[in-house]
Ligand SMILES: *[C@@H]1O[C@H](CO)[C@@H](O)[C@H](O)[C@H]1NC(C)=O
Ligand SMILES: *[C@@H]1O[C@H](CO)[C@@H](O)[C@H](O)[C@H]1NC(C)=O
Ligand SMILES: *[C@@H]1O[C@H](CO)[C@@H](O)[C@H](O)[C@H]1NC(C)=O
């Protein structure tokens with residue numbers, strides 16, 4: 347057999363460039379995604395999307411043959427080891443994934459060292475913005491957390507808000523919420539900000555959150571749906587939900603199921619929760635739909651049904667990761683095509699990576715723009731409760747990253763976003779001052795009875811009080827929280843964690 351096929355192969359190798367228009371290029375792709383179905387970006391969800399892209403690309407780029415190998419990335423170092431092991435033999439030409447920050451850090455560093463392009467729909471943390479050295483080959487096909495923060499920046503400017511309390515739930519594993527709000531903190535450093543952690547212990551007291559942070563106008567949260575509800579109930583009970591504060595929840599990945607009564611639990615607090623949620627707004631990804639998307643979405647549904655996936659209720663739902671990895675292959679193919687036309691090969695990783703940047707392609711759900719730093723430009727939507735009676739939500743505003751425009755929709759009620767600044771706060775401060783005046787009055791009677799001494803004491807006391815109050819205010823609002831918040835959010839940058847590991 348081999349004796350006969352060998353000449354045939356030789357013939358094909360020699361003449362195939364002549365027989366077909368474009369030369370055949372075998373492209374080794376290594377996809378590093380978890381096998382565990384409980385992730386939104388597990389292999390079983392993302393693989394059909396990558397295959398879909400592969401099929402579609404066959405028409406546009408008949409010369410490209412993608413050989414896609416899936417490797418497990420269930421545990422933090424699996425992905426890194428898989429890359430190292432595979433590369434002993436032959437280095438991949440393209441890496442897709444990993445998504446989770448701690449895994450991505452190691453893999454992207456090694457790949458960048460080897461000049462292998464990496465495209466991920468994850469690695470959304472702020473640290474991955476640094477493309478100068480360690481993450482030089484990383485292209486992010488999904489909008490990072492800093493891009494998400496742009497919608498907050500736009501809102502703060504539009505509605506003239508001044509301060510924010512960032513509340514995040516810390517799971518001490520993937521730390522998605524931590525990294526989400528780190529993006530906000532990074533972009534909006536010039537605003538007055540406080541940071542608080544929601545601990546996962548059942549004994550955590552939600553009421554305590556609002557004991558100390560009353561003067562923060564906007565509360566930006568990232569936490570599980572049940573925790574958000576607890577926080578909103580606590581805020582409602584402290585009467586913070588009637589316009590004195592704005593509440594935001596960042597929910598990027600499970601956006602489809604949000605708005606379907608997430609305040610509703612069927613318990614005795616439902617009614618209270620509905621009222622509280624009237625002042626809760628949610629930032630999610632902007633959804634766009636185009637005709638091809640219908641087919642894609644149906645195919646994804648079909649392939650997961652065929653697999654009969656275990657431990658995965660809504661696997662058929664297309665999410666940002668599924669879309670992203672589809673578009674990743676499309677982006678790579680167009681960059682490689684362009685690169686080869688100008689004389690480079692698939693091994694010129696740096697050249698291909700740079701051609702993926704500052705580029706717009708037609709993705710499965712709409713246009714995908716990668717900025718000059720290799721990061722996807724993000725479009726986001728703001729959802730708010732538009733009917734307090736039924737507790738239903740609508741998209742009230744959109745943010746477009748490409749032209750940085752914040753677009754208000756007719757459903758938006760501007761009074762809903764107008765802070766009722768607590769005018770009575772200075773009044774209250776005066777009241778607090780009054781007891782000292784009252785004390786002064788009784789001291790005054792002392793003046794008439796005694797001598798000038800009483801008046802001197804009164805004046806001294808008044809100045810002491812005043813200075814004391816100013817000092818306290820400086821200490822609580824000034825430098826101290828500033829350094830604390832920096833410390834809190836910076837202590838765990840991907841860099842420090844991984845250089846320690
Ligand atoms: C999959 O991940 C979930 C959540 O991280 C975990 O609870 C579960 O044990 C994992 N399953 C397997 C088979 O590892
Ligand atoms: C919020 O509403 C309650 C009852 O309507 C009222 O007592 C409270 O003073 C209001 N709080 C603010 C800050 O406006
Ligand atoms: C999405 O959110 C709903 C409600 O909060 C929850 O029941 C569901 O498990 C979530 N799905 C995923 C994939 O996280």
Ligand SMILES: *[C@@H]1O[C@H](CO)[C@@H](O)[C@H](O)[C@H]1NC(C)=O
Pocket residue numbers: 605606
């Ligand atoms: C809410 O969920 C129910 C049942 O899951 C579904 O029938 C309904 O269409 C959903 N509504 C919205 C607005 O998503």
Ligand SMILES: *[C@@H]1O[C@H](CO)[C@@H](O)[C@H](O)[C@H]1NC(C)=O
Pocket residue numbers: 641642644645
């Ligand atoms: C999607 O389109 C392809 C080709 O255009 C077709 O073969 C396939 O049946 C379509 N799938 C669905 C679910 O309509």
Ligand SMILES: *[C@@H]1O[C@H](CO)[C@@H](O)[C@H](O)[C@H]1NC(C)=O
Pocket residue numbers: 689690691693694697
């Ligand atoms: C591609 O790589 C080769 C060798 O690795 C190098 O000689 C060539 O200059 C590179 N081409 C481009 C366009 O970067």
Ligand SMILES: *[C@@H]1O[C@H](CO)[C@@H](O)[C@H](O)[C@H]1NC(C)=O
Pocket residue numbers: 704718
């Ligand atoms: C991005 O591309 C545009 C043209 O498409 C070009 O004018 C611009 O200089 C490029 N920016 C960078 C930073 O390369």
Ligand SMILES: *[C@@H]1O[C@H](CO)[C@@H](O)[C@H](O)[C@H]1NC(C)=O
Pocket residue numbers: 746749751
């Ligand atoms: C920004 O871009 C979006 C979508 O491309 C468009 O709908 C919107 O009108 C643009 N806004 C401005 C101010 O150009």
